[in-house]
Amino acid sequence: MTQTTRRPTLFLALVPVIFLTSLISINVFIFGDDSLSGSNQIVLILSAAVASVVAIRLGHKWTDLRAGIVKSIGSAMTAILILLLIGSLAGTWLLGGIVPAMIYYGLQILNPTIFLVAACLVSAVVSLATGSSWSTVATLGVALLGIGRALGMPDGVIGGAIISGAYFGDKMSPLSDTTNLAPAMAGTDLFTHIKYMAWTTIPSISIALIIFLIMGLRTYSGNVYSDITPVLDAISGTFNISPFLFLVPALVIFLIIRKVPALPALFFGTLAGAVSALIFQPQIIQQVSGMDDRFHVAAYIAIMKSMYADISVNTNHEMVNSLLETGGMRGMLNTVWLIICAMIFGGVMESSGLLHRITESVIKLAHNTGSLVASTAGTCIFFNITASDQYLSIVVPGRMFADTYRERGLKPQNLSRTLEDSGTVTSVLVPWNTCGATQATVLGVPTLVFLPYCFFNIISPFMTILYAYLNIRISRYKSPEEAQKDVSLKV
Known part of the structure; x- marks a missing residue:
């Protein structure tokens, strides 16, 4: 992000996401199971275009956005x-x-x-x-x-x-x-x-x-x-x-x-x-x-x-x-097409700072351990939906919440567990996520058809949130000094 860029408002950061989810919903209603044959891919491209317009309006250069797209697609190769x-x-x-x-x-x-x-x-x-x-x-x-x-x-x-x-x-x-x-x-x-x-x-x-x-x-x-x-x-x-x-x-x-x-x-x-x-x-x-x-x-x-x-x-x-x-x-070509389009959207959202602005707002809502874990879980799921990538749903929330967990006296294993309970397992439940699209293609069963029966994947985020609110197996630092010693472990 250059010095000439402006910080997006939360509403502005949400515009591409609202556009994406609205058109995806329309596609599912109109095209049904056939929405992965092209219509969802086009929606992701259009959503990336909307995100690009927002980013350029905030002062970002197209060359920077393009670099973000290339990097994002490269991560999915x-x-x-x-x-x-x-x-x-x-x-x-x-x-x-x-x-x-x-x-x-x-x-x-x-x-x-x-x-x-x-x-x-x-x-x-x-x-x-x-x-x-x-x-x-x-x-x-x-x-x-x-x-x-x-x-x-x-x-x-x-x-x-x-x-x-x-x-x-x-x-x-x-x-x-x-x-x-x-x-x-x-x-x-x-x-x-x-x-x-x-x-x-x-x-x-x-x-x-x-x-x-x-x-x-x-x-x-x-x-x-x-x-x-x-x-x-x-x-x-x-x-x-x-x-x-x-x-x-x-x-x-x-x-x-x-x-x-x-x-x-x-x-x-x-x-x-x-x-x-x-x-x-x-x-x-x-x-x-x-x-x-x-x-x-x-x-x-x-x-x-x-x-x-x-x-x-x-x-x-x-x-x-x-x-x-x-x-x-x-x-597999339709799925490859979907992954590339999803990475284009995710690349623009991440390189422009729009995703960061959204998740930053989420952190402010976490007032106790239960709400912090719930916010982390929600952010992981949010990234699976918007960035369409399992790894981003772990990497970005992990980086964003690490300091907050430590500052609140929570050991990093609380965060790593939440990242997996909410990021790893819910990726397959999103039709346009790389995991959801891939497993649907491999099995020949649409994501929305198997989703209601993925009981483990559905239960896991709620289980980790329940443990946090009930204070079960929540590992804490004994002192701020002990927490400070762990800073060097963070990636």
Whole structure:
């Protein structure tokens, strides 16, 4: 910000946000689930234009705003590349029979009564082991969705269970980027953060599991896709199903546990899926390529198409056919488009200081510990909605509230816990946020459809606020001198 810029009023800072939320609401009403196919992207661009007009009126130069946009988009490039790779991975895993194998074996060991609980727990364990909710949802989650559909369950309920578990693991795993980012921003160490976060996270996931169990017992015990034999026959009659196919997802999990970055891990998983297709599914290669001879050419065509284009596998069962289709990289392009547009808006809002002005006003409303934590949680959610980025919902509030927490005698683990309880887990509930858009695309379930069933994600912010108001597990400094010693820990 240059010396010639003027400080925005709160109303002026809110103008782009009001414009954004108003048009997004109109889009959802008019376009429904199709709003992510272009209309929301245009709204984000228009909102960025409104924010730019406000910023220029305050004295900011376009070159500075453009630099903010470039920086914002650059921060999302890893997420974009991961998203494209997930599209390719889903394609080769379908071609190689991995996802069908997961559905095949899953149908034989799960039933509707315990399925939602099992889906949540399994997703939590895998995400905890890998540190990645995105990888968990894109691999295991897609398979669980197929199993749940075969058992006759609505997509939204299945998606809610998968996402609840995946974000529990992502939030608690020491391998997760957000689990490392939150304590860094607040000024505490990783394992203090995880231990302190467990006090609110475990009750939240426990309540979610109880709700899923009740839903399974009361709703699905007598309303199931009762005869799964035709489904199993359709899968086994089309694919060569073998337990060896699980070596491919095991490889991806192993690589991530070994701290191999997500991009190369997903890349190797994609290649392993292609190799699996060559070894186990030559008949699927012929079907997808449309060639019965020259297998080497057919294999090249089928593998390439599975990575970048829409493919589907035909069986003798209509419902199974709906499970065995994927869009490859092409299927992710709308989401990539949305992420870029969201980063343009977020870049203008942050570089112009408009977001800072809004959150600054929020701090003034915090008069006690409960209201301070509630203000922090609200700010995190606000950034997830307006900046459309999970990392910004942790980084900016973390920087803004760190001094305030310390000045009020609160140790930084109080802040880091709130950042995760409110920033990490609510990102997936916003349709135009990078997380919400990505998971909706990967699962093929609109955000607003699975949102009501993401019980863990919904409960978490309220749990951390409740703890603050009841003064439960609120860590405090013994003296101002002790607080001053912690200044050096803040990033």
